[in-house]
Amino acid sequence: MTVDERAHTLTQARSADRSWRWWWTLPIYPYGERRTMRTEVVPDTIWTFDQVQGIFHVIVPIRMTVVRLEGGGLFVYAPVAPTAECRQLVAELVLIHGDVKYIVLPTISGLEHKVFVAPFARAFPQAQVWVAPDQWSFPLNLPLSWLGLPRDRTYVLPPDSIHTPFGDCFDYAILDTIDLGPGQFAEVAFWHRQSRTLLLTDSIVSLPIVPPSIVQVAPYSLLFHARERSSDPIVDTYGNRLKGWHRICLFTFYFQPSVLKVRNWRQTWRESLTAPERTRENYFGLYPFDWQSQWQQRFTDLRGDGKLLVAPILQTLILNRAPQSTLAWVDRVAQWDFGQIISCHFDAPVAATPAQFRAAFDFLTPEAPPDLSLPAADVQLLRQIDRQLTWWRIIYPAQK
Known part of the structure; x- marks a missing residue:
C-alpha cells in the first residue's frame, strides 16, 4: 500500500468514526459528520467534550462535561452526539475511572441537548438517566419513553440532590419552569463540591477572543465570515x-x-x-x-474582557417572563462556593465568583442601570420579535 493509499484509508476511518447517522433529527451543520475534542479541565476529575453546531456557517461549540465520581464511575452532564469517536474518548476514561453511571439532561427546551440523550443512553446501557422536571415535546407532548429514553432507568430530578445517588458529590438548583405560552424553559445548575465547579447549560456564557479549538479544526466557517x-x-x-x-x-x-x-x-x-x-x-x-x-x-x-453574559435572546424573550423566580434561582446558585463555570457553549472553563454570576442577572432588577454592552440598536430585532409575538398572543408578556 502506498503512502497516499494509507492516508486515504486513514481519512475514511476517521470519517466513519465521526459519522452521525441521526443528523436528520436536528438538521443543522455539521450534519452527518461531527468531530469531538476532549479536554481535561481538572486533572483526573473533569473533562469537556466539544463538538460544533450552526447554520449558514455561524457555528459555535456545544459541550458535554464528564466528572469522575469520588466512589468511582463517571457522571455525564448534557450529552453530545455519541459518535464512534466520542464513545471511544469516553471509553478511554471508563477504563481508568469506571463505567458511566449517570447521564443528566439539565434542560427542558434545548433541542440541541435533548436530541442526544436517548442515543447516548443506548451507547452506555448501564447508566441511569436523570432529566430536568417538566420535560415537553412539540408538536405533541409525548412520554419520555416514546422519545427514546429507556423506561426502566430514566428518572426525574427531585427538588433536592440528597435524594439522588450522586448527592454526595453534587448539589443542584432547578430553575422553576418558565411558561412561555407555546413552550417552556428551565435549567438545572450543578455544583461539583470537590473541584468547586459550576455546570450550566445555556443561562451563562463567556466569549473567548480566540476561536475555540474545536471551531478551528475545520476553519472554513471562520474564513467564510471574514470576507x-x-x-x-x-x-x-x-x-x-x-x-x-x-x-x-x-x-x-x-x-x-x-x-x-x-x-x-x-x-x-x-x-x-x-x-x-x-x-x-x-x-x-x-x-x-x-x-x-x-x-x-x-x-x-x-x-467585555470575557465577562459573564446572559444571551440577549434569554434577556428579551425568556427570563424576563419570570424575573422573580429566576432571581431566586440565581441567589441559590450564588450561595455555592464555586471558582469556575463550565457552560455548554462558547468559552470553558471560565474563572468566576458567585458575585460575578449574580451580577450577570442584574438586568432583571428594576434598579439596575442599562447594560451599555448591549446597545438598544443591536437588540432592536429581538425586541421587535418580542413585541410581535406578544401582540399575536403567541408568548406571554414580560413581567415587571
Whole structure:
C-alpha cells in the first residue's frame, strides 16, 4: 500500500468514526459528520467534550462535561452526539475511572441537548438517566419513553440532590419552569463540591477572543465570515480566523446586529457571479452581508474582557417572563462556593465568583442601570420579535 493509499484509508476511518447517522433529527451543520475534542479541565476529575453546531456557517461549540465520581464511575452532564469517536474518548476514561453511571439532561427546551440523550443512553446501557422536571415535546407532548429514553432507568430530578445517588458529590438548583405560552424553559445548575465547579447549560456564557479549538479544526466557517464581499477569496490566516469568529459571535447573540446591513437579493445574486468559487460549501457564492466600520468595537464591547453574559435572546424573550423566580434561582446558585463555570457553549472553563454570576442577572432588577454592552440598536430585532409575538398572543408578556 502506498503512502497516499494509507492516508486515504486513514481519512475514511476517521470519517466513519465521526459519522452521525441521526443528523436528520436536528438538521443543522455539521450534519452527518461531527468531530469531538476532549479536554481535561481538572486533572483526573473533569473533562469537556466539544463538538460544533450552526447554520449558514455561524457555528459555535456545544459541550458535554464528564466528572469522575469520588466512589468511582463517571457522571455525564448534557450529552453530545455519541459518535464512534466520542464513545471511544469516553471509553478511554471508563477504563481508568469506571463505567458511566449517570447521564443528566439539565434542560427542558434545548433541542440541541435533548436530541442526544436517548442515543447516548443506548451507547452506555448501564447508566441511569436523570432529566430536568417538566420535560415537553412539540408538536405533541409525548412520554419520555416514546422519545427514546429507556423506561426502566430514566428518572426525574427531585427538588433536592440528597435524594439522588450522586448527592454526595453534587448539589443542584432547578430553575422553576418558565411558561412561555407555546413552550417552556428551565435549567438545572450543578455544583461539583470537590473541584468547586459550576455546570450550566445555556443561562451563562463567556466569549473567548480566540476561536475555540474545536471551531478551528475545520476553519472554513471562520474564513467564510471574514470576507467583505463574495469576490473576496477564502484565505486561511490567523487574522481572518479571529475576524470570522468575532463576527460569528455578533451573529449568534443579535441575529442581525446594528453594524450589519443585509444586501437585497438582486445585488447578492449579481455579486455571487463574481465569487472565485461557487460551491455548495460557500452557498454558491451567496454572501449578503455588509459589515459597517464599527463592527469590531461592537464585539469588544459585547465581550467585555470575557465577562459573564446572559444571551440577549434569554434577556428579551425568556427570563424576563419570570424575573422573580429566576432571581431566586440565581441567589441559590450564588450561595455555592464555586471558582469556575463550565457552560455548554462558547468559552470553558471560565474563572468566576458567585458575585460575578449574580451580577450577570442584574438586568432583571428594576434598579439596575442599562447594560451599555448591549446597545438598544443591536437588540432592536429581538425586541421587535418580542413585541410581535406578544401582540399575536403567541408568548406571554414580560413581567415587571
